[in-house]
Amino acid sequence: MSSLLKIDDLVVEHRTPGRPVVRAVAGASLEVRAGEVVGLVGESGCGKSTLARAVVGLNRAASGSISFEGTPVTPLGLRRRTMTGVQMVFQDPYASLNPRRRVGDQIADGLRVAGDATSSPADLLERVGLPREFASRHPHEFSGGQRQRIAIARALAARPRLLIGDEPISALDASAQSQVATLMRDLAVSSGAGLLFISHDLSVVRLIADRIAVMYLGRIVEVGDTAEVWAEPRHPYTQALLGAIPKPDGMGVLPAELPGDVPDPADPPQGCRFHPRCPLVMDVCRVKEPEFGPVACWLHEPS
Numbered sequence: 001m002s003s004l005l006k007i008d009d010l011v012v013e014h015r016t017p018g019r020p021v022v023r024a025v026a027g028a029s030l031e032v033r034a035g036e037v038v039g040l041v042g043e044s045g046c047g048k049s050t051l052a053r054a055v056v057g058l059n060r061a062a063s064g065s066i067s068f069e070g071t072p073v074t075p076l077g078l079r080r081r082t083m084t085g086v087q088m089v090f091q092d093p094y095a096s097l098n099p100r101r102r103v104g105d106q107i108a109d110g111l112r113v114a115g116d117a118t119s120s121p122a123d124l125l126e127r128v129g130l131p132r133e134f135a136s137r138h139p140h141e142f143s144g145g146q147r148q149r150i151a152i153a154r155a156l157a158a159r160p161r162l163l164i165g166d167e168p169i170s171a172l173d174a175s176a177q178s179q180v181a182t183l184m185r186d187l188a189v190s191s192g193a194g195l196l197f198i199s200h201d202l203s204v205v206r207l208i209a210d211r212i213a214v215m216y217l218g219r220i221v222e223v224g225d226t227a228e229v230w231a232e233p234r235h236p237y238t239q240a241l242l243g244a245i246p247k248p249d250g251m252g253v254l255p256a257e258l259p260g261d262v263p264d265p266a267d268p269p270q271g272c273r274f275h276p277r278c279p280l281v282m283d284v285c286r287v288k289e290p291e292f293g294p295v296a297c298w299l300h301e302p303s
């Protein structure tokens with residue numbers, strides 16, 4: 001599979017006057033290949049949205065690089081390409097659709113972007129599992145799950161090569177969540193596009209992602225094939241997320257609850273950022289950040 005999106009050592013900072021700088025993405029590296037689904041997971045506030053927004057140019061990169069189909073796009077991100085190559089589906093389908101415009105007209109915008117004169121908005125609605133006649137109606141007539149399908153139809157109309165879902169299911173009813181996630185996966189993969197799917201719902205990510213990237217306090221701490229990471233999570237944080245921390249003596253499993261809260265990204269711990277909460281912490285972890293992959297942990301230092 002060829003590389004579609006490549007993020008290297010990306011740093012993104014939020015600056016608010018009178019407040020310390022928040023380094024929300026602190027040297028993250030990640031790749032999405034054409035035709036694959038990458039699930040990005042991690043606790044609230046770890047920087048997932050900031051990373052996604054940097055990719056589409058809504059947040060500016062302070063350093064590091066982002067390239068799309070081999071072309072560097074940093075520091076402005078993909079904004080100039082967003083209209084054709086990349087589409088993002090946001091968390092809140094109530095906010096992302098224009099309440100005053102008919103659904104069909106909003107989908108038609110995407111078709112125009114792609115220069116697609118053969119498909120109709122009704123065709124796109126059909127592809128996302130909605131009746132063709134919805135095209136003449138307005139967003140307020142629909143449920144959250146239906147609106148998110150409409151937002152997906154609008155994104156797909158532009159024929160993106162990369163689709164990004166930033167928590168696209170977390171505002172939906174439980175019954176709609178896995179359906180919408182699976183739909184995004186099927187539609188992206190069948191058109192040969194890549195999908196970067198951000199979610200804190202691990203069971204859904206497990207269902208749809210080929211690979212999984214685990215983010216902690218601005219960094220990707222583990223990346224791997226979804227089935228392998230589930231079978232054998234290696235970073236203690238991934239183990240905690242999946243509820244399977246082996247005890248240091250190898251006997252049994254610690255409870256999934258991690259001590260303490262996520263540290264403040266404006267003042268991250270020295271050394272490994274996870275060390276204050278890590279049940280397997282060693283001396284080196286307190287002084288030196290593990291800057292290697294695919295498992296950024298001193299227990300898994302490449303030889």
Ligand SMILES: Nc1ncnc2c1ncn2[C@@H]1O[C@H](COP(=O)(O)OP(=O)(O)OP(=O)(O)O)[C@@H](O)[C@H]1O
Nearest residue numbers: 014016022024043044045046047048049050051265
């Ligand atoms: N516009 C902003 N100004 C200042 N700080 C921000 C801004 N946006 C995000 N942050 C901070 O950056 C950090 C990362 O936030 P981000 O929203 O990227 O995380 P996330 O993993 O997507 O979390 P969530 O799942 O809650 O959206 C958090 O500490 C957050 O408070």
